[in-house]
Amino acid sequence: MLISELVFIPSPGAGHLPPTLELAKLLLQRDQRLSATIIIMNVSFGPKQNTETRPSDPRLRIIDIPCDDSTMALISPKTFLTDFIEHHKPHVRDIVQGIIESHSVRLAGFVLDMFCTAMTDVAREFGAPTYTYFTSGAATLGLMFYFQSKRDHEGYDATELKNTESELSVPSIVNPVPAKVLPDVLLDKEGGSKMFLDLAEMYRKSKGIIVNSFQELETHGVEYLLGDDNDIPPVFAVGPIVNLENKKDETKTDEIMRWLNEQPESSVVFLCFGSMGSFNEKQVKEIAVAIERSGHRFLWSLRRRPASKEKVEYPKEYENLEEVLPEGFLERTSSLGKVIGWAPQLAVLSHPSVGGFVSHCGWNSTLESICWCGVPMAAWPLYAEQQLNAFLLVVEHGLAVEIRMDYRTDPRAGVGEGMMVTAEEIEDGIRKLMSDDELRKKVKHMREKSRAAMIEGGSAYTSIGNFIHDLTI
Template sequence: MTLAELVFVPYPGMGHLVSMVEMAKLLVGCDPRLSVTVLIMKLPFESNVGSYTNSLATTVASDRIRFIHLPREKTEAGICWGNFRAHFLESNKPHIKRVVTELADSTRQLAGFVLDMLCITMIDVAKEFGVPSYVFYASSAAFLGLMLHLQSLQDKHHVDITEFKDGAGELEFPGFTNPLPVKVLPPVVLKTEAARPVLEHIRRMRATKGIIINTFDELEPHAVRSLTSLGAPKVYPVGPILNLKGKAEKKAHGGGDDIIEWLDEQSHSSVVFLCFGSWGSFDKDQVKEIASALEQSGHHFLWSLRRPATTGKVQLLRDYTDPKEVLPEGFLDRTSGIGRVIGWAPQAAILAHPAIGGFVSHCGWNSILESIWFGVAMAAWPMYSEQQFNAFELVMELGLASEIKMDYRMDSWMESDIVVTADEIKGGIRKLMEETGSERRKRVKDASEKSRKTLVEGGSSYFSLGCLIEDIIKNMP
């Protein structure tokens, strides 16, 4: 049997790469007609992504998924995040063309490209091979709707969306039932130089065969329904796509068992977990405020504290050799009986633990889906990208989270001039941990139950995945 071969092009950040690999596993597990080649682009600096991707061959069981690592390209020193991504993708196009040319054989027929939402420019490569492109959207249906709406406002209604940068007022947005405060719009659409390529990506996305979204109908019913009126191509809500076992990621970072052992000693729902994603870090002043809040709150805690990247450099975070260098003097001794400060955290394993009673999160979409899956209530502390928008959706639109600081924001160098006070943080933690039996917690539990049903036979995501597979086969050249 000739297999329909899909070429996956994930962006090599953990939040994007892991979910796309899980999507590939889901596809080949559902249909024996499909095979997938995942092309691994290498960031121009050493990172945990490299360790994770090297371990994939031994952790993915199917012989219909293969991983090809592309050569590492050098990147100009001092380039900021906004320019880095475009340069990085462009430098990888020749490698992708070469590899795809060599893929053809008698047992596999190229069926299309599945592109990460950050890799839309790779549509050009798919066109050269005469095959369709699909987008894997690793964020919410609501955020996809927002980007389509903003692009339409500019192109069809001649609205200069960068004028929203003063943060005042509200925006009527079809994806929400509530008016959207412009202060939660992602910074990238508020700067002329950055907004231009982003909106061009959205224009090009409209011309793809479909958008695979890591969400499910029951979580975002209004947002999913609104996408048709916003001019989206066919959408496939197939989530939640999660790496719940996390074995490869655990190998990449090493360890995590001692954290679970510590949690085993804690009471049910007694621990607040603070974790801010692959890029989330704070300066010394903010670290001291968090520490003070945790000490005053009286709640048991598990805090993932990461060292900020060097200013002016594109690099991943590292753990502190000794966190005492940024924590208040004596903090670790005073809190030794109620809390732990760690570096990298095995997030899914921690959220799955019955001792966790609340999650202070940066509101990355994967983290949101994991927290919902395990039924853990959240407190929103967004930091960058679309996280302020995600926080608004969680808190105001869906009623699934409380708030720490919804308008906290970092710049393109991952720095912020806002310091959230210990009193604000303490109040948020106490609200999160002490509102047992609240309507919010009931909603989280309900969403958790629905997230587990949607991917099994009869569920909405199961049905959507079946439609995607049939359309992939039908659209083959």
């Protein structure tokens, strides 16, 4: 039996490798004729990509490209993505050539992360098709295509929408979309907007697009992408793809789980803002005041802002929490809550004592909370496409309450710190989150729909089968 080999290339962002690894495993489980290689391009800042749970399946290989000094010399906020991919093309080419020479496989295609489409050049050298893996939602993908088409056919400049009160009619979204929730990069006059929409142009040239979403969650968005008259390649809505095997720092995980075990069912509000999420000290104090006033049990993942404004760094752990929290906060709330650093997010969300999630609305976190764990969310986006995700959750789908939907910050220290969410706003959001029984029922129902989508006969199960068929014809 001739094996069909897929080459996966995730981008180096913390939220991109886990869904890539899970997708590859899912495909191999579904079809014995497939094998896969995931090529990881590493960066030196932040945590190392987590591949501790490398699967034992010999058909799945994970190959790391080490991060060297020449790679890090390219790190610049404005040109990093382009230069980073270009730097790695020769490495990827050599790896793929080695796979072909040492394994008896048919190269079926490259599955390129949504930010790695420039690797199409390498795929073309091998005569292999490319598929885009869009690790965010269907509505967001539709929005990218909408603005790219308006730019290319009408000369429309999306950056003119920045700081306006405009509302737009976007085909992949039912409700009018306020300009204030559009992704930062789309509004960037310094070249970010062009780069973002050029990606959408590249997606149109791929053989197909895999989306980490599913029809029952984003009915309108998925149906738009599947339409016949929008010049979009075949779309495979295969979600929710969730990383179920994060085993990082088991000692801390055990301590957190022991504390959660002591709390009543659905009583704890969990506050966590993703791998890049952090706030300045003034905002941290507002959050603390809100938590204390709300009177709810809480688990708060709190980390220090990066020190440098010139480059992207991951937040660090606080050595002494008292230096940033209001005086006496830890003592006064010791019977109700726990402040931690890093959090085992999925394990926490899966615990029966957790009743609500104050979140940055990253797409992976959204799928984990709503679709896998059935935990309602309070939306507090920070950057990237998170404002749009928040709008979709609150307005489009009614699966979250709002804290501040249009809040924006920059992962770099102190950049874009003009916004401040008051303790009153945060407290109000927490109270609504923890008391809305109808919201809780709606989210639990969506979890049931997501589980049904993944089993035989479900929408995502069928989409995965359609993708495998596209690969092997």
